[in-house]
Amino acid sequence: MNARALVRPAAVWRAVGALADIPVRGARVVKTPAGCVAVFRTSEDAVFALHDRCPHKGGPLSQGIVHGTSVTCPLHNWVINLGTGKAEGADEGSVPTVAAEIRDGRIWLSLSELP
Amino acid sequence: MSEAIRQRLVVIGNGMAPGRALERLFETSPGTYAVTIFNAEPRVNYDRIMLSPVLAGEKKFDEIVIHGDGWYIEHNVMLYKGMKVVKIDRAARTVTADNGTTAEYDKLLIATGSQPIVIPVPGANLAGVLTYRDLDDVTAMMLAAKSRGNAVVIGGGLLGLEAAAGLREQGMNVTVVHLVPTLMERQLDSAAGHLLRKAIEARGIHVITKANTKAIIGEKKVRAVLLEDGTELPADLVVMAVGIRPNAALAKDAGITVNRGIVVDATMHTSDPDVFAVGECAEAFGQAYGLVAPLYEMANVVAAQLAGDKSAAFAPSATATKLKVTGIHLFSAGDFADGADREEVVFRDAARGVYKRIVLKDNKVLGIVLYGDVTDGAWFFDLLRRGTDITAMRDTLIFGPTVQAGAAKDPSAAVAALADDAEICGCNGIPKGKICKAIADKKLKDLAGVRAHTKASASCGTCTGLVEKLLQLQLGDAYHPSASQAMCGCTTLSHDDVRRLIVAKELKSIPALMQSLEWKSSGGCAKCRPALNYYLLATWPGEYVDDSQSRFINERIHANIQKDGTYSVVPRMWGGMTTASELRAIADVVDKFAIPAVKVTGGQRIDMLGVKKEDLPAVWSDLNAAGLVSGHAYGKALRTVKTCVGKEWCRFGTQDSTALGVRIEKFMWGSWTPAKVKMAVSGCPRNCAEATCKDVGVICVDSGFDIVFAGAAGLDIKGTEALGHVATQDEALEVIVALVQLYREQGRYLERIYKWAARVGLDTIRKQIMEDVERRKALFERFVYAQKFSQEDPWAQRAAGKDAHEFRPMADLTPLQAAE
Numbered sequence: 001m002n003a004r005a006l007v008r009p010a011a012v013w014r015a016v017g018a019l020a021d022i023p024v025r026g027a028r029v030v031k032t033p034a035g036c037v038a039v040f041r042t043s044e045d046a047v048f049a050l051h052d053r054c055p056h057k058g059g060p061l062s063q064g065i066v067h068g069t070s071v072t073c074p075l076h077n078w079v080i081n082l083g084t085g086k087a088e089g090a091d092e093g094s095v096p097t098v099a100a101e102i103r104d105g106r107i108w109l110s111l112s113e114l115p
Numbered sequence: 116m117s118e119a120i121r122q123r124l125v126v127i128g129n130g131m132a133p134g135r136a137l138e139r140l141f142e143t144s145p146g147t148y149a150v151t152i153f154n155a156e157p158r159v160n161y162d163r164i165m166l167s168p169v170l171a172g173e174k175k176f177d178e179i180v181i182h183g184d185g186w187y188i189e190h191n192v193m194l195y196k197g198m199k200v201v202k203i204d205r206a207a208r209t210v211t212a213d214n215g216t217t218a219e220y221d222k223l224l225i226a227t228g229s230q231p232i233v234i235p236v237p238g239a240n241l242a243g244v245l246t247y248r249d250l251d252d253v254t255a256m257m258l259a260a261k262s263r264g265n266a267v268v269i270g271g272g273l274l275g276l277e278a279a280a281g282l283r284e285q286g287m288n289v290t291v292v293h294l295v296p297t298l299m300e301r302q303l304d305s306a307a308g309h310l311l312r313k314a315i316e317a318r319g320i321h322v323i324t325k326a327n328t329k330a331i332i333g334e335k336k337v338r339a340v341l342l343e344d345g346t347e348l349p350a351d352l353v354v355m356a357v358g359i360r361p362n363a364a365l366a367k368d369a370g371i372t373v374n375r376g377i378v379v380d381a382t383m384h385t386s387d388p389d390v391f392a393v394g395e396c397a398e399a400f401g402q403a404y405g406l407v408a409p410l411y412e413m414a415n416v417v418a419a420q421l422a423g424d425k426s427a428a429f430a431p432s433a434t435a436t437k438l439k440v441t442g443i444h445l446f447s448a449g450d451f452a453d454g455a456d457r458e459e460v461v462f463r464d465a466a467r468g469v470y471k472r473i474v475l476k477d478n479k480v481l482g483i484v485l486y487g488d489v490t491d492g493a494w495f496f497d498l499l500r501r502g503t504d505i506t507a508m509r510d511t512l513i514f515g516p517t518v519q520a521g522a523a524k525d526p527s528a529a530v531a532a533l534a535d536d537a538e539i540c541g542c543n544g545i546p547k548g549k550i551c552k553a554i555a556d557k558k559l560k561d562l563a564g565v566r567a568h569t570k571a572s573a574s575c576g577t578c579t580g581l582v583e584k585l586l587q588l589q590l591g592d593a594y595h596p597s598a599s600q601a602m603c604g605c606t607t608l609s610h611d612d613v614r615r616l617i618v619a620k621e622l623k624s625i626p627a628l629m630q631s632l633e634w635k636s637s638g639g640c641a642k643c644r645p646a647l648n649y650y651l652l653a654t655w656p657g658e659y660v661d662d663s664q665s666r667f668i669n670e671r672i673h674a675n676i677q678k679d680g681t682y683s684v685v686p687r688m689w690g691g692m693t694t695a696s697e698l699r700a701i702a703d704v705v706d707k708f709a710i711p712a713v714k715v716t717g718g719q720r721i722d723m724l725g726v727k728k729e730d731l732p733a734v735w736s737d738l739n740a741a742g743l744v745s746g747h748a749y750g751k752a753l754r755t756v757k758t759c760v761g762k763e764w765c766r767f768g769t770q771d772s773t774a775l776g777v778r779i780e781k782f783m784w785g786s787w788t789p790a791k792v793k794m795a796v797s798g799c800p801r802n803c804a805e806a807t808c809k810d811v812g813v814i815c816v817d818s819g820f821d822i823v824f825a826g827a828a829g830l831d832i833k834g835t836e837a838l839g840h841v842a843t844q845d846e847a848l849e850v851i852v853a854l855v856q857l858y859r860e861q862g863r864y865l866e867r868i869y870k871w872a873a874r875v876g877l878d879t880i881r882k883q884i885m886e887d888v889e890r891r892k893a894l895f896e897r898f899v900y901a902q903k904f905s906q907e908d909p910w911a912q913r914a915a916g917k918d919a920h921e922f923r924p925m926a927d928l929t930p931l932q933a934a935e
């Protein structure tokens with residue numbers, strides 16, 4: 001237990017699925033021991049990953065509407081930037097991002113940054 | 116900070132002043148205090164100065180709320196609504212409310228405001244005699260105004276005139292009775308008062324000046340107002356607006372020093388070092404204040420003191436007044452009485468109804484009265500507050516800053532000429548520089564943005580024009596005042612434009628539409644996409660392919676998201692009828708999936724709450740097996756058709772209301788609409804199904820069916836309007852279907868039927884549905900055609916595997932890690 005807390009590997013990348021698993025302008029959830037990560041696919045087929053908790057009141061961002069490189073939270077319509085995790089517009093707050101990449105059609109997340 | 120070492124702050128009164136103080140306190144030292152508020156009014160903090168627009172029907176109450184319930188929760192404030200504090204025990208450091216609730220304090224903030232003065236004439240306590248102070252007064256006035264009778268407003272000051280204009284707007288016959296010769300004599304000189312009187316009279320309001328009220332006449336309810344000179348004015352409603360008195364009795368009883376108001380020093384402390392007072396109840400420097408600007412300054416001082424800044428001090432400054440009656444522009448500030456040591460500069464333009472008077476003393480501005488054209492108000496007021504020596508511009512002063520700058524007459528020039536620290540929003544004390552900085556730093560594009568970030572023009576709104584000019588100055592052509600009419604930030608087109616163009620240009624997909632109509636964003640936003648999806652779906656049934664990614668989560672996965680991310684599931688119960696086997700199936704599902712809550716809804720069906728997303732398809736599969744299908748309780752769609760038991764069981768029933776309700780629901784379920792649609796059918800005019808507050812309702816009578824529509828019972832409450840009478844069930848169905856189809860074709864997304872009806876006109880709708888039979892039949896046919904593509908149970912489809920990705924995580928990394 002203690003050992004785990006001390007060891008912090010630089011970046012462990014994990015494949016979590018295929019790009020095609022996520023609808024265009026949609027999101028899917030990846031469950032991790034410390035909570036859910038929302039993985040988004042934009043209309044340009046870019047992927048982004050965020051903790052699946054809205055900075056406002058914890059709404060599941062994976063259930064929101066994806067537009068451009070933002071997602072609108074399903075609970076009270078905060079708009080979160082997928083790249084930065086920051087709330088847009090007049091709202092202030094941010095959610096941690098998780099590095100995500102596509103390699104050969106598969107989506108990889110940087111594990112060390114998982115929540 | 117832990118609860119134990121947090122100080123307890125108790126606030127008595129929940130008006131604008133303590134609201135601002137707490138806002139500041141939470142900003143500067145969050146978590147320092149555990150706050151409890153007692154408010155005699157049973158509601159949250161709202162913008163009291165905007166009551167007049169509410170009375171005039173220009174705003175709704177929820178538009179003037181300053182702190183919604185969420186704000187109190189967010190800041191852990193215990194707000195006791197509707198509890199009046201009756202006792203302060205300073206020895207025990209407690210306050211006690213009328214219902215016995217007691218709270219202990221370390222610091223106490225008294226913010227009881229003031230109360231309207233009731234002139235002690237006979238009859239002053241009759242029913243129908245009101246004052247003008249809070250939302251209850253406004254509601255009572257609006258109710259009284261329904262009778263369209265006579266109203267007498269006693270008092271021709273700011274409040275009295277706003278009340279009179281509002282009541283007139285509500286259709287009453289209004290007389291204003293004022294004691295002295297000039298209206299608003301505390302803010303206006305006689306010349307401006309005269310112009311104001313003419314403008315008020317032009318609205319059909321009678322004005323009687325130099326009139327003293329002798330008595331109010333009536334038995335149980337007011338009937339007339341009797342003036343000193345014997346005139347009797349008929350009255351169904353009397354509003355007294357003759358002044359206010361600080362609410363200081365509570366403090367006085369507790370032994371705190373009280374004069375006219377609760378006496379405070381510059382640090383807002385009362386005679387007790389642990390007790391502060393703020394707002395209209397407080398008296399500082401021998402004066403009580405009745406305008407928001409100085410109260411907000413007091414509030415800032417209280418917040419700073421509570422946060423430990425002992426140097427914060429209140430210094431009263433000049434205040435400006437504006438009348439909030441749409442179409443009347445006046446501005447007044449400072450002292451404008453005549454005097455031997457004073458000079459004045461006056462400008463009149465009778466044709467335009469403009470009057471300006473600047474009172475000077477020792478070459479400084481002492482008083483300002485502007486009527487008709489108030490654009491330069493902020494500039495003059497700034498000269499006044501600064502005590503600027505105006506000798507150099509004495510000759511052209513009255514023409515305002517434009518002329519000083521030597522520029523051509525340009526409406527923005529006055530604003531451009533203002534110094535950065537010139538105050539724009541008097542209510543919130545926001546200077547020009549702060550607004551310009553926010554526009555630049557936060558890249559603001561519109562009024563809404565400025566309001567969200569700076570609060571400027573968010574209170575009384577009279578500085579809206581100035582703020583818009585600042586936006587114009589700063590953004591130039593990039594500022595589109597009409598942007599607010601647009602569907603959203605992605606386009607300049609309105610909802611109606613878009614609907615029209617979808618048909619005209621035969622646009623059949625979201626990308627095609629965005630391309631053709633030159634959408635400004637790459638893929639729209641969460642505002643326009645669901646609207647476009649609906650418009651396309653409603654316009655091209657059978658052709659347009661629903662874009663589930665453009666739907667809100669509820670409609671995407673056919674269940675209602677709850678605040679914790681779980682879902683609620685509501686199966687249809689046609690017309691509110693159910694059976695033992697359906698109930699058994701529901702009970703089994705609840706047990707099997709350990710569903711935490713089961714509730715009977717307002718729409719005569721059963722809601723299972725707290726279902727996990729992954730469980731949804733299995734839940735639906737089990738419900739489907741018992742014949743239960745989606746109730747669309749999550750959609751902008753037909754929700755419920757409530758019924759009463761009607762002729763089948765009830766001794767008063769005239770028709771089989773249940774059967775009609777079931778028939779309507781079975782015919783119409785699955786159709787998408789601009790906003791939710793709720794219906795009801797009652798078997799007789801006793802109306803047990805509450806059909807008269809629904810989007811569409813039916814009242815059965817012996818001779819057939821009365822069809823009503825455009826009711827509301829949510830944020831707004833509104834009785835339905837008559838649509839028409841028909842003799843048979845078949846006709847009733849045809850009329851209702853045609854009405855809903857017309858709404859589907861014309862309604863703006865999220866616009867309920869009553870709002871659509873108000874916009875296009877009740878008569879227009881009646882004519883198209885009831886009189887133009889051909890049109891009705893065509894509408895009916897179009898609905899029937901669209902239904903071909905929508906009456907498939909979405910739950911059954913998903914239980915069978917459709918959109919499976921919605922219900923399963925893409926990957927589950929938990930077991931691997933846990934195995935460590």
Ligand SMILES: Cc1cc2nc3c(=O)[nH]c(=O)nc-3n(C[C@H](O)[C@H](O)[C@H](O)COP(=O)(O)OP(=O)(O)OC[C@H]3O[C@@H](n4cnc5c(N)ncnc54)[C@H](O)[C@@H]3O)c2cc1C
Nearest residue numbers: 128130131132155156163164199200227228394395406407
């Ligand atoms: C119709 C109208 C129009 C106005 N227009 C303007 C304007 O254009 N510009 C401007 O600057 N000002 C205007 N004002 C004045 C402005 O609204 C007030 O100055 C301001 O709201 C006062 O705030 P406050 O917090 O001191 O008191 P209030 O807002 O009066 O709040 C006091 C609260 O305390 C509660 N309370 C009282 N006693 C107790 C008790 N014992 N226990 C618990 N609760 C108690 C009351 O119910 C009340 O809700 C207007 C006022 C009205 C009524």
Ligand code: SF4
Nearest residue numbers: 759765768798799803
């Ligand atoms: S509305 Fe009339 S018919 Fe229906 S239950 Fe009530 S009393 Fe009976």
Ligand code: SF4
Nearest residue numbers: 677678716717829830
């Ligand atoms: S269920 Fe309706 S009334 Fe109740 S809290 Fe939610 S929105 Fe408000």
Ligand code: FES
Nearest residue numbers: 054057059073076
């Ligand atoms: S929880 Fe996301 S907007 Fe409220």
